[in-house]
Amino acid sequence: MNDSWHDLVDLPDPNDPNAVxxxxxxxxxFRAAEWSELTCEDNPFRRPVRPDDLGWxxxxxxxxxxxxxxxxxxxxxxMLRNVYDLDQLLLPPQEDPAVTRDRDAYYSTRSRVLAQLARPVLERHLFTHLEQQRPEPGRPTLDALRARVLEQYDRRSAEPGAAFAAARAARGRREAGTFLLLQYGAFEPAAAAALATAALGEVTLAHPGLRTALLSHHQRWVQDADRYAALLAAAELRPAPAAYWQLSLNSSFARGNHLHHLALDRRRPAAFLGALLFHLLDTAATREPYAQTLQDTLGTRPGYFEELRTVTRQELGELVDTLLAPLCARYGPTVIEQAETGLADAxxxxxxxxxxxAAQLTWADSIEQHQRTAERIQQHxxxxGLEIDLDxxxxxxxxxxTTHVHDEHRLVVIESGQMHFWNNVTHKIELNAGDKLLxxxxxLHGSTVLSGECTYHQPIIPDAMFRQFS
Known part of the structure; x- marks a missing residue:
C-alpha cells in the first residue's frame, strides 16, 4: 500500500477534538458524494460524510x-458508524479499482488510529445528552427492572408509533414503505453486529450462561438472512452494507450506534444488557406493525416479519433473570442501575x-404543498420588504x-438553471428556474445540478414565520 493516507505522519493533536x-x-x-453515488450497492466502503461542513x-x-x-x-x-464498522469484515460483491482504493483507505492503519482517537470525542458529543433525560431511578432490584421492561413492552405493543401511521397515510405509499425499510436496514444489522461484539470475551467465571444467551439471539439474525434479503427485494433494495448510506436518518444511525457504544463499554456491561432488552421487546412489539405497514405500502405480506422469531412477554420477563441475575449476585445493585440506564436511553x-x-415521511409525501408554501413565504x-439572511x-x-439536514428552516429558490432534488431512492424531484421549495x-435531502450552471438561494426562515405559514 503506497497511498500516503496509509501512513502515520501529521497526526492531529489528540487534545484537539475537532482536529481529531x-x-x-x-x-x-468518506469524501463528498458524486452525482452517481446516491446509492453504493457494490462498494461497502464508500460512505460520504460531508467533511467540508466540519469546519463550522x-x-x-x-x-x-x-x-x-x-x-x-x-x-x-x-463518522461513529464508520468507527464501529472498522472492526467488521466487509466484503464487496466484486473487486474493481475504485472499491480497492476505498477499501485500502478505510482499513488503513491511519484510519484505525484516527478512529480510536475520534471514538470518545464522538460518543461524548452524541450521547451525553441522554444522561439529562433519564427518569428518576427506582429501587435497584430485579423485580423492579422486570416490571419496567414489561411496562415498556406493553406500551410499545399498544402504541407502536407515529412512523407506521405516517407511512400508511402517505399518498406515495410505495415510496413511504421503501423509506421505512431503508431506516430498518440502517439500524437492525448494526444492532446484530453490536450483539455479536458484546458476546465476545471471557465471562464464564462470572456468568456461565451469558455468552450462550447473547449468541443465541444473534444466531436468529444469521438464520433470517435469506428472508431479510427477500424483504428488501420487495422494495427493489439489496442487503449490502452502507448501500443506502445517504438516505439513513440521523436517528436511525443513532439507534445502532448506541448499542455499539454500550457493547464496547466494557466497564458497564449491564448497560448494554438493558439496551438489548429494549431492542428485543421493541422487535417483538413492532413485528406486526412492520408487517401490516409494508403490506399496505408495498402490496405484499413480508415473510421476514411473519416468521421473525421474537420473544413473548413471558420470555421477556424470564430473560431479565437469565441475563442479569448472576451478575446481580456477584456485583450487587450497580448492575440494575446500569441496566436501567441502558433501557431508558434505548x-x-x-x-x-x-x-x-414520521416527520420525514410526511414532508417527503407533501413536496408539492411545501412548494406552494415556499411561494407564499417568498411573496410575504x-x-x-423583509431582510432575511440567505446563502x-x-x-x-x-x-x-451529499445528503444533509439544515439547522434551521430554509427555502430553496432557483434563480437560473436546473437541479434534481432527492429524499428517497424511489424518485428525484426536478427544480427549474423560478421554482421554490420549503x-x-x-x-434529510440532497441535490445534483443538471444544467451547465445553476444559481440558487437559500433564505433562512425564522421559526415564527415558519409556524405562520405552515
Whole structure:
C-alpha cells in the first residue's frame, strides 16, 4: 500500500477534538458524494460524510438534547458508524479499482488510529445528552427492572408509533414503505453486529450462561438472512452494507450506534444488557406493525416479519433473570442501575426515531404543498420588504450535495438553471428556474445540478414565520 493516507505522519493533536474528527473524516472513502453515488450497492466502503461542513461544527462539547437531529448529530453518527464498522469484515460483491482504493483507505492503519482517537470525542458529543433525560431511578432490584421492561413492552405493543401511521397515510405509499425499510436496514444489522461484539470475551467465571444467551439471539439474525434479503427485494433494495448510506436518518444511525457504544463499554456491561432488552421487546412489539405497514405500502405480506422469531412477554420477563441475575449476585445493585440506564436511553432514542421518521415521511409525501408554501413565504418576504439572511450558491453541471439536514428552516429558490432534488431512492424531484421549495429543519435531502450552471438561494426562515405559514 503506497497511498500516503496509509501512513502515520501529521497526526492531529489528540487534545484537539475537532482536529481529531476532521482528520478521521478526511479519509478518501468518506469524501463528498458524486452525482452517481446516491446509492453504493457494490462498494461497502464508500460512505460520504460531508467533511467540508466540519469546519463550522464543534465536536469538543456535548450536543444538547434539542440539537440531536441537527447536522452535527447526522455527521457525527455517520463518522461513529464508520468507527464501529472498522472492526467488521466487509466484503464487496466484486473487486474493481475504485472499491480497492476505498477499501485500502478505510482499513488503513491511519484510519484505525484516527478512529480510536475520534471514538470518545464522538460518543461524548452524541450521547451525553441522554444522561439529562433519564427518569428518576427506582429501587435497584430485579423485580423492579422486570416490571419496567414489561411496562415498556406493553406500551410499545399498544402504541407502536407515529412512523407506521405516517407511512400508511402517505399518498406515495410505495415510496413511504421503501423509506421505512431503508431506516430498518440502517439500524437492525448494526444492532446484530453490536450483539455479536458484546458476546465476545471471557465471562464464564462470572456468568456461565451469558455468552450462550447473547449468541443465541444473534444466531436468529444469521438464520433470517435469506428472508431479510427477500424483504428488501420487495422494495427493489439489496442487503449490502452502507448501500443506502445517504438516505439513513440521523436517528436511525443513532439507534445502532448506541448499542455499539454500550457493547464496547466494557466497564458497564449491564448497560448494554438493558439496551438489548429494549431492542428485543421493541422487535417483538413492532413485528406486526412492520408487517401490516409494508403490506399496505408495498402490496405484499413480508415473510421476514411473519416468521421473525421474537420473544413473548413471558420470555421477556424470564430473560431479565437469565441475563442479569448472576451478575446481580456477584456485583450487587450497580448492575440494575446500569441496566436501567441502558433501557431508558434505548427507549428515548427509539421514541426520537419514531418522531423523526414520521416527520420525514410526511414532508417527503407533501413536496408539492411545501412548494406552494415556499411561494407564499417568498411573496410575504417580498411584499413586506423583509431582510432575511440567505446563502447563495453557484454550481456547475453534476455538482452534487451529499445528503444533509439544515439547522434551521430554509427555502430553496432557483434563480437560473436546473437541479434534481432527492429524499428517497424511489424518485428525484426536478427544480427549474423560478421554482421554490420549503425545507424544514432536520429534513434529510440532497441535490445534483443538471444544467451547465445553476444559481440558487437559500433564505433562512425564522421559526415564527415558519409556524405562520405552515
Amino acid at each position: 474528527v476532521k482528520a478521521f473524516a478526511a479519509n478518501p472513502a 461544527l464543534d465536536y469538543g462539547v456535548p450536543m444538547r438534547a434539542e440539537n440531536a437531529l441537527k447536522l452535527s448529530g447526522l455527521l457525527g453518527h455517520r 427507549a428515548r432514542l427509539a421514541g426520537q426515531w419514531d418522531e423523526d421518521l 418576504i417580498d411584499d413586506q 447563495t450558491f453557484v454550481e456547475s453541471w453534476e455538482v452534487t450535495s 425545507i424544514p429543519l432536520s429534513r
